[in-house]
Amino acid sequence: MKNLNLSFFKNLTDEDKILLNKVADWTVISSEKYLKKFSFFLDERQSALCDELLKSLCFSSYDFYGGFDDASRKVLCVYPEYDVIENGDYPIKPLLFEYKKDYKLTHRDFLGALMSLNIARNTVGDIIVNDGFAQVYVYDTVCDMIIDSISKIGRVGVSIQVKKSEQIKPNITFEEINGTVASLRIDCLLSLVLHLSREKAKAIISSKGVVINHMLTYNADAMLNESDVFSVKGYGKFVVESVNGISKKNRFHVTMCKYI
8 A cells, every 4th residue: 555644653663664554555455356364463562553553544354363362462364345254264273282280381481492493473372371281372384383393392291282272261460569659640650560760760661662552652641541551671561450549648549460
């Protein structure tokens, strides 16, 4: 699509611009050539950017799927109007890794083993680890390579098959953080959860940026509300669980949760 206007987006990277231009081209291809187009796995921010772009183009024939409901990493499908997209149409394979329950493996262990194969990160979706087994969603183009190449995760022997286990559910745990802040600005909240001064929190935001509800900003004065999610690379991911009233000194009592 020529002359695509991306000026309404803030803080786009070159990678973001390439992705959005490609998705815009797909809307033309799907309309003119009646073809389905699939992305690789997108993270939550990339999905949000694509969603905002497609809405701005008034294009509605698209959907996201990551192998199961509520997946964090998803594949975008852009398809012709009046067509129907089913979950089974997506180029996603569920790999079930099984190993002895005596061993404790983590998300990082599995991701490290996969990346050691020199496959692209965007060919790997969500990794859900449980006791003795893990479900890993991958792009179909790398499925056979993974099965043929991996027999161990670290020093732990594993068996792999293409199978979706209904026993595995994402296990998200949080550390609760309570305190008071002068404002619901992002610099105040980041200061609280990182136990840093407000000035240091501002410096982190200005240098690294903060992703609020999947959108990157460098504005320390961005305001948040209950249920808003934010993250800073290298420092963690957090959610504003609740605002619990105002103190006599006009400070907000807040409960924050840090993803573990």
